[in-house]
Amino acid sequence: MSNNPSPGASAPKPIRKPGSQIIVDTLIEQGVDTMFGYLGGVVLPIFDKIYDSPINFVIPRHEQGGCHMADAYARATGKPGVIIATSGPGATNLITGLATAMMDSVPLIALTGQVRTDLIGNDAFQEADITGITRPITKHNVILKDTKDVAQTLREAFHIATTGRPGPVLIDIPVDVAMGEAEVTPPEKIKLPGYKIRHRGHSRQVTTAANAINNSLRPVLYVGGGVIASGAFDELRMLAEKAHIPVTTTLLGLGAWDQTKEGSLDMLGMHGAAYANYAVQDADLLIAVGARFEDRVTGKLKTFATNATTIHIDIDPSSISKNVRVDIPVVGDAKQTLSELARQVEYRERKEWFDKIAEWKEKFPLFYDRNADTIKPQYVIEELYNQTKDSEATIVTGVGQHQMWAAQFYKYSRPRQLITSGGLGTMGFGLPAAIGAQVARPGKLVIDIDGDSSFNMTLQELATAVQYELPVKVVLLNNGYMGMVRQWQELFYNKRYSCSYLTNPNFAKLAQAFGAAGITVEDKSAVPGAIEQMLKETKPCVVDFRVEPEENVWPMVPAGKSLHEMDGLDIFESMA
Template sequence: MGITVAEALVLCLERENVEVIFGYPGGAILPVYDALYKSNKIKHVLVRHEQGAAHAADGYARATGKVGVCMATSGPGATNLVTGIANAYMDSVPIVAFTGQVPTGMVGTDAFQEVDITGITMPVVKHNYFVKDPKQVPKIVREAFYIARTGRPGPVLIDLPKDVTSAIIDYEEVEEINLRGYKPNYRADDEQVEKAAEMIKKSQCPVIYAGGGVVSAGAHDELKVLAETIGAPVTHTLLGLGGFPGDHPLFAGMLGLHGAMYANKIVTECDLLITLGARFDDRVTGKIAGFAPDASVIHVDIDPAEIGKNVRVHLPVAGDVKTVIQQIIPLLEQKNNRQWLERFAELKKQYALRYEPAAGEGLKPQQVIEKLNEVAQGNAIICTDVGQHQMWAAHYYRHIQPRSFISSGGLGTMGYGYPAAIGAEFGCPGKQVILISGDGSFQMNLQEMATVMEQGLSVKVIVLNNGRLGMVRQLQEFYCDKRYMAVDFSYHPDFAGIARVYGMKGFDIKTSEELNAILPEVLSSQGPAIINCFVQEDENVYPMVMAGKCIDEAIEG
């Protein structure tokens, strides 16, 4: 006797060692939820908005390195997942999204809650499936997880018509996956690796430029050995933070349009740029002609399509970052770049990050992050939303461990942080998870406070409340001659009061004394909390590279 496709699907998920699914039910996906009811291996987390489900799966994946899973019904349920799927696609995060669909016989009739979700998501997924044959579901699920986690990771979507999930099949496990045309290359060509080693040996002023690929490949230990062997400062993209210890003497911080000035300067002066798992996006390079102008460029990436896409590359090395570094290290000898490292130390001192202290009893946002860094001591998972607070969190918190900094990079999704923090806590139970948000970003998905309470989570939220859409206001200051439009919040929500309404602790902080007293107490306590920090309204993020300028021409404030 057979079982339903929905029951087979649950068995497939259990076989993939899925621990948790973030989702929101509806009519078209009902057979799958009915099958999930019988599973004692998979926990379902009911979010309060489908976007939260996708972001939670994303945060879970980033924190653990496993594939995150989310689920929604057809129509608006499916379209509400799209932002989260696009976010995962831009940042190369492995998630599998399941959506319900109207019965196959009704597809194309504009049936109730029908939408072509495979067509909509095609540009923002690594692959997607519209399932017509019930017998293919076990094979499709196996393929989806394989595609999501291998090579350059990314999201995969499976759209399931209701009559397909209700159909009866004879379930058989799928063992081997062999996808023609999809053969991720982990080991680089030996000749290219040897050429890279020779370029490194000849270099006098090397810099390592490390992206999110270092973190997703688990290459942090190898990166540290490489940097120490060749005496190269290590600068990061936003998503690369944590891939190299932030307290290491060779740590060069984040570079780019809002990067540390010493990072931008050292890249500009280097003679060899060793690029590991990064894609030279516009937020990093600024004016291309002025980016590392005197450097030869080695580009190591799992995705050959990224190599040479934005910046001229002198040596392409296609392969997994961890594997490639392991190939290179035995070919190298210990280098003594004393003069170069002295120059780096000089730049780091000359262009150290700085800000003006608050006048009177006010709070500076950077001050809040510094205090958080002091209290948390690098032991927490830090999540952020998007905006000024994100840049301050990147600069003023020391990110020591890989997978401990979770943020939306390529898509820049406001509202990402809170559900991502939920996913991170499910992935790493017992680890302290802290969200740094802004008053604009936090309002976009604060309904997930109900999910936090219902699931007994302990996510702490620090809201840097300046009553503004701060980053947009800053752009209007520089590019619109201070014509501020639609960036001032005339109504300020009582975030601490909202926290208490939801049943969690809420605090308002307006002075340094309150910050020093309340923050350590809250972080050492059990349960979730919202810490609403009223910070200076018109503080800007510096350094800042203006449009059309080179990264070493940043305004320092």
């Protein structure tokens, strides 16, 4: 019996849905199960549909905090984070979060409400040209003009955000587009003329790179966040172990290589390990993978790694030879390229090279005064590491001195273990990012290592952590200063501490007022017990460590100096 309709029978009517429902349905189609955001008038149609959806929704206390939460959720999971905000000030409050994600190549989808299409350009209530404002700080952005374009535009946004060099994509949604109706259509093939991603590196270039590795005596692998973004950590390990190459990482590359393993040079750069900087400067081959040679890594460009032939592997062709001239460029995905390189390289002992590195490590270890009576911030981080190194702890930081100490004195052994703001250096990132990471990793230990000035910027998000029963831990290194600024004022401005000192609240009591736990530590002997107590706490907990006020981060490459011209090594030698 035929199932075809009889002659003259009408075809089924196409299903029509409001744009707001199409938005929510498409988000679910793209695998979204968690969103962050703050409601407002023009996004009410979307929130009304979210009400009946299975999406887990987290409301921050400020849109910037919500954007950092979505960012950290993406960094913790590898999936795109999703943030929604209303028009005008709601949308503009996302600016810092979007710029943070853009600089650090984080896949993010931002949905912003907009006034009705017929009001655009008329200075309507809460109107802002958010696509114009965010064009330099998003990988792509677009304003919707027709409800029929909603689904495909969202699909394209996810594709752009997650492919190639990841980044944030913003979609501006006028309220009449969200309220209008359109036919529901099946997904179409993504067709984006001009947007082409090269995943596989050119075979001749890969072979040239492998030959350079095989012939080198003093190679160094210089690894950035691109290795983590591409999921290339196993391939990195295979290459480094097979060819016997030491590994140094950028701040965002920490965790791509297990720092407890032989061959780790730890972090390089302005506040990197002296032995990493010396190794890069003395290398005859530098293999950069998923890194962009930014100024905090290279120091003075003219004198950076002048003895080395340079290989640069990156999926973003615009990053290659942008700052440092590259001898062997390889445009391609780090995972595929490292896999092919590992197949072609050969093992070399390189005993003299590793002996030299061991000599630098012994002579110039990371240091601080361990005999001090005061609480040294480095000691707090070392003790935290000792108590959590066998756990699956995720470390999140704000920005400042504490961030550098967290990079130096906590050892990272797996990708996505450290979540921090790199390129933009966003103070206030720590607490909301810790919340986003905790949402991504329920039941796991998430610790925000923060500074008092950075924490002050977004501490209202403690209310979010309490509301959603997210047991984030905050290790607050409270020195009463904007620490990194104060350090520069001490070194370069004759200790004229202009506007870098703050009057802080009692952070422990403040945490308790929010409904979190709060602990104050003023004595060095109390540090281990306070960390132990914090780790046992089942609700959000802030531990206020009153650390040495004028402690500095060493070593330090001053601005404009070469990577090997580090200040602070003489201080270590005087203490040794």
